[in-house]
Amino acid sequence: NNNYLFEFTHYKYRNSYIKSLFDGLKIIKDEVSDNKKIRTVEIKAYSVELMSDLLKLKEKMMSYYHLKLLLLHGKKLLKSLTKDNIGVTHFNIDDFIIVNTEKTRKDSKFMFLNQDKFIELVNGNLEIDTVFNKKSMFLAPELLEIKSLPTTIPNKTSMFSLGLMMCYCLDSFDKKEFNTNDLKRLDNKEGKFSLMIKKHLESIVNSKLYW
DSSP, X not given: OOEEEXXXXXXXXXXXXXXXXXTTSEEEEEEEOTTSSOEEEEEEOSEEEEHHHHHHHTTTOOOHHHHHHHHHHHHHHHHHHHHTTEEXXXXXXXXXXXXXXXXXXXXXXXXXXXXXXXXXXXTTEEEEOSOOOTTOTTOOHHHHTOOSSSEEEETTHHHHHHHHHHXXXXXXXXXXXXXXXXXXXXXXXXXXXXXXXXXXXXXXXXXXXXX
16 A cells, blocks of 8 residues: 555654654654554655665666755755754765655655664764774764764764765765775865765766755
């Protein structure tokens, strides 16, 4: 019947996040269990797929239209998390699913579901006290510079990660081309990493998405 169920624990502290996830979708049911430990949201949609599957379908080059949707939904996600006093250090392709409301995928919703990445904000900053994978491709320079824990970094680092992931979706990085050591030196506009990003953005340089 093309109905999909989503279950949330700790929902009392994530109201803005949950509301943002389902904004614009057809909600069939939204209820809390009798013991009040789980909130269940049921929606109707044409299909649900992993973002990684869409990239495979598009041969690792997401369309301009879907990139715009990813940016729009990503920004709304980050805004909703801030309202809940939550942040995310970085994103990965596997963190997202896509809800398609019809066959052509024109009206799709990108949903971030990896709540294991949620970090409580302290004075508007991300307070990191656990080890994370520094080999992730979509890390902000601030994360790569961390020498010890606990520490705090600006919440805006997640927006950098989202932008870097979008560059990858536009034209996937060659692993030989991508080096996190170059990422640490972003102030060098003629450095390898900066030049690689410029190359990836050439196809959208005069578009609204670029600016």
